[in-house]
Amino acid sequence: AWLWMKPHPRSPAIVPGALPFIGHSHQVIGDRKHLWNFFRKVQLYSLKNGGVCEFWLGTHKFYVITDPEDSLTLSNTCLNKPYVYDFAKKFLNNGLITAQASVWKTHRKLLNPAFNQQVLNTYVNEINVQARTLVSKLAPLAGKEPFDVRKYLINYVLSTVTRTSLGLGTEDQVLIETDYAEAIDELVAMFCDRGQKVWLHSSYIYKWSAMKRKEDQLINTVKNIINPIILKRKSKLKANNDPNNYNNLASTPGKFKPVLDQMLQLADEQNAFTDDDIREHVDTLAAASYLTTSSAVTFILLVIGKYPNVQERIYKELQEVYEHEDDNFTEQDLHKLVYLEAVIKESMRVYPVVTFIARKVDRDVNLKNCTLRAGSSCALGLYGLLRHPLWGADAEQFKPERWLDPATLPEHRSLYAAFGVGRRICIGHLLSNMMSKIALAHICRRYHVTGDISTVECEFDVALQPVKGHHIFLTSRK
């Protein structure tokens, strides 16, 4: 093992503190706040050392890339995910996040059209409905005490994503928002837990653990909820007597074709997906969307709360866009909210929620100054890319204005890494932006927000999130 750990020519710098056999494993043990500090530290170390460095978990080598060009090379050369993603494989299997490159290529191509702007525009009405529900749930809290807004946002994102992907009626939707949401939440937390408990990485040891028994139980819960929904929808579409049938929906204003229907249609016409594939895609969309988007909006509210001038400018822009206090935000309105968009982008740059992604290095890869060895894993440091010196001397500062003038933005596209880098970039990024924008527009037109991003401590939980209990305070604008 020691020989394997020995640097070879064209090796990058090794993060200090490695021990024989265990590498840096002792440095990741601790709570989630500690874990985030470790990941942050290695990315800053990578930035300082020419954009690539390495660390070790046991005898497994992880490279960390924060150079924009090298990260693009690696992410497009190696499309497979490393073994840590396999922890979620039993649950999400052929879903886009965990799918092997060969399956991913076909499925991603088939699913891309379901997330293009034209399709997303048909969701605007539904997202407004959900944002109104969010605002009405926040109403009793306004003017009272500071509170943790994240759980309300989780609920908002999960309802929106499951509504638009499953198209359920109110009855079935209740089950999704309670039992299904809870099971997904526990499963995601469990994968993160296993990642940190290095001894449970071995599938042999894991097989005998209480965590594995719990995982099986939760996966069954999820299957028992989603499988009947898929079957029911399938037979309804087949019978062609459903008034919600796609062909009627497509042309009805305010209606949309849920992703589930699009997948069932592809399955029917092209044999593209099995029922299991479809469930895995639906579960992946739910799991990938809610922690990320809810954290992002929480951070944005804390940022808005900290900078009153930014908040007033958002409010002014909103007032210019809608005519009546109670109007929905239309697709055209969303285009006009350019300052709000800049605030969202800048907040996600300075306070990203997905701080790194990873790839399996399944062949030797030559980068500018070093060679990555096959058999290892590589983390692409999104946090590092988003504050790379190429952003300018003010890279650490929150400055939404930089997005209003393209001339001030860095040229390299992979520096805009909040939603990933390369071909496996987030499929839901436009939907996520729409959900964030509509929720913030509804909140900011009703309330004045107080919060303080500068005192927030973060913990790593798949998505980065404020340590529990970080609060905002709302006062009604009326």
Ligand code: HEM
């Ligand atoms: C603030 C919100 C979000 C952030 C920061 C985010 C970030 C990311 C990142 C960094 C990746 C790349 C993962 C990797 O390469 O390993 C990714 C992938 C993915 N995201 Fe998102 N995401 C967000 C919201 C969403 C939403 C709303 C959805 C679904 C509706 C979604 C669905 C997915 C899926 C399915 C993938 C896998 C894509 C593939 O490999 O083809 N995400 N996301």
